[in-house]
Amino acid sequence: MTAPETHARLGFRDRVERAWPFSLFFNPVFQKEMRAAGHRSGTYIARGIYGGLMFGIVTIALVGAVIESQGASSDAQALQQLAPLMAVVLAWFGLFMLAFIAPVMTVPAFMDERRRRTLPVLMTTPLTSAQIVCAKLASQTIQLLILALLGLPVVLGLRIFGGVPASFLLQSNAILLSAALLVSTIGLRFSLYRQRSDVAIVAAFVTAAFIQFGPILLIGVAQWAGASNRILVVMPITCSPIALATITAELMGGGGGPPWGSAGIWLGHTVYNLAWSLIFILTTILQLRRVLRLEGAGINYLKPGRRERRRAALSLDAPAPAAAGAPAPPESIAPPPPAADRHPREVGDRPVLWRELRQATFRTRRGAILTTAGLAIVILILYSRIEINDVGLHMLIAIPALLFILLRAAAGSTASFTSERESRTLETLLTTPLSAREIVWSKFLGALRRQWYTPAILFTHLLLMAALGALHPVILLHTAIILAGAIIFLSATGILLGLIIRRSTTASIANICVGLILWAGLPGLLALIAEFLSFTRSFPWEPIGTFLFMINPLGQLISSIEGASHSNLAYGSPGFGTYPLWIFTLFMLASSLGYALISFALLALSARLFTASAGRTS
Amino acid sequence: MIEIRNLRKKFGSLVAVDDLSLSIGEGEVFGFIGPNGAGKSTTMKVLACLLKPDSGSAKVCGLDVNKDGDRIRRVLGYMPDFLGVYEDLNVDEYLQFFASAFRIERRRRRAVVDSVLELTDLTAKKRAPVDSLSRGMQQRLGIARVLIHEPKVLLLDEPASGLDPRARIEMRSLITELARMGKCIMVSSHILTELGEMSTSIGIIERGKLLYAGSLDDAFARVRGQERIAVGLEAGPVPPELICASLLKDARVARVDHQNGELAVELAAGEHGHHFLLEALLASGARIASFKPEVVKLEDAFLKLTTGALQ
Known part of the structure; x- marks a missing residue:
């Protein structure tokens, strides 16, 4: 056999191997990821939390059923009555938990490779970028499946003893698993193109929200433009919560939905999610090819100015490395031009604070201009279509803005220490005489400073509306109080968690969980307990519920906007009815002050922990 | 400090x-x-x-x-x-x-x-x-x-x-x-x-x-213990054996080996000077082609100081 023949045969075998779906997903990268996940304590903690929460919900429901039942026959009856509700709760729990956990698992996929500088090593292997991406996704999908399977015994129990139809279980699981896959692929995509995990997580959630809710906005715009109401039936197909709500409503005996029924909804929605997932997988594969070449050329493709360097690097007609699985020959890549020198700025007397305050909110000016222009267009469309006196307009702008502010505050603040640790600058910082208190507070203030953008957009809208008389000017004060409390609190918890937890992604997610538990989990749990244990009428549900509502920034903002839009400035909350401006303002102040006090205590604790966690002796 | x-x-x-x-x-x-x-x-x-x-x-x-x-x-x-x-x-x-x-x-x-x-x-x-x-x-x-x-x-x-x-x-x-x-x-x-x-x-x-x-x-x-010097000899009227015997008379020389026209001189413990050896060689009638004190490197020191230390 001649040498060219050998090469030809090997090439053909290689191609066959790579095209084989099994090796596309289950290859050495997959094995490495599975082993690494097996060694990580976080994997088991996540499973424990997921299983524990599910167990908690089931226990509450069963306790309620047992107490309410009067005998053997009524036990079964109570369970049959309870089963549909439990199936619905578990489906919603699964949807939110899996969609929430999915990007946590995929965002570190390429970030860890980059941090450990193993991407160029991967480049030297015969693995194609498709194999790398698919293997990483497959390993994370299996972790998600394991979580989903944790609830299988309960689901089967509901099916057998509670009479929940198999079709519902199939449909709900198809929706939640496809939604989790979609968010996973988005997380994987941002893992490749974001430097910081907190930014990647926020970007992944925002993109997922845009894919799920964006079409609804478009439908709304189309309706305003005179389109038929019939296009509304498409809504459940594009949005997981609406799809799940439609099929759960059907299970609980409600109606509604598109004319083709729930079968069409779950199938259509699953296909929608899978189609988007495929798009993200393909774009990740294509981008990874470029990234591998740039990494191989020693180019930091994440730095500003990378576009020019990338263009310089890719301008030569080198074959794509991963197209045949082989890395690009180094000589085909132009050396990176030197980064532009910049005139030094004078450093202040508080160096950590100085640096933190100079961290850019946007990576590039172009990004800032495009984002602002995009938001301005959306807001102007809303202004043109909705009456400014309509409270719905303000809700439509304020609620997403607040959710983004909270997400950004929760995810962004944790990176203050984790990024120092990951870039290995913390050790150097610790050898300086800077006190733990100064470092912690500087990081905290820097985290606050980086969050100015979205509140500024929100305030611009509210200021304009106050000037036009659509809202009472007191809304500005209320919003400032509400945002201050929530942002300070989440930033302080973020600083603390960033110190305690080593991995930036885990720290970000843990802090998001703090917000979710406090502002969504506790009210949700209370609602569940009230629903399942409805026999305990004497329990003071309403004051507790009102308290949880009033410490919730979302509830506070909704009440403030509603109050400011009424001419009599009456502020409402469930349970207490309405009360005047000054009481509401005092309540907001007390709530915000409470958050601030807790935050300062957490920061003091962080400063104490800093010395110990960083290993400083004194 | x-x-x-x-x-x-x-x-x-x-x-x-x-x-x-x-x-x-x-x-x-x-x-x-x-x-x-x-x-x-x-x-x-x-x-x-x-x-x-x-x-x-x-x-x-x-x-x-x-x-x-x-x-x-x-x-x-x-x-x-x-x-x-x-x-x-x-x-x-x-x-x-x-x-x-x-x-x-x-x-x-x-x-x-x-x-x-x-x-x-x-x-x-x-x-x-x-x-x-x-x-x-x-x-x-x-x-x-x-x-x-x-x-x-x-x-x-x-x-x-x-x-x-x-x-x-x-x-x-x-x-x-x-x-x-x-x-x-x-x-x-x-x-x-x-x-x-x-x-x-x-x-x-x-x-x-x-x-x-x-x-x-x-x-x-x-590491050195006793210093060693390699001396290359050119052919001359005095045979190497005689040169070796002459050197061994000096108490500062512990041992001399001869092989293929090269002498390996080992000094007595604690002796580091080379000039006396040079003088003794010349006095014995040796024609010196080369004179190389053995150089001890840090690698040698490391190996010698660590060998068997933790066994």
């Missing part, structure tokens, strides 16, 4: 540093030698107040690492084995940042930064982003950073790792220059030739135990 007594540090069941004692004086370059994982970095981190020792004591300039961390940080410069950099700063800002962190007054900062830039030959790179520097430049920047507050003690953990030969030579001359300035320098490496050329004293550590600490000359003397 550095005093360590019976230092012990454990990580779980692993004893990283075991009963380590040593002292390093002013102007001394102490080469800390040992394989990866021997305990060099752990010892340095204890001295830099980044790790709390389990037992024993460690003092820097008379200050206890357990009690005087803040004061020690002002007199000590620690350069870790991996230099983490702030990507958003340029070289000047990076040094200003640490000058400020070390509480150097604002009006003095410019002069201090300029002087360390000049000392480390980085003035031309003043405005370059830190992460755009080559590995060698980054190591130099690391040295510049540890010098910013004029520390009396420098702890340099593998400062030459990953550097090309030219950068290594530059790093070596920089460290020698710093020692001349009176700084006490502890420098770790597992590249022995490098340490041999710049250290005035060495410590050999393996599996947490200090096997040797002392001056370089003493280490060589221990």
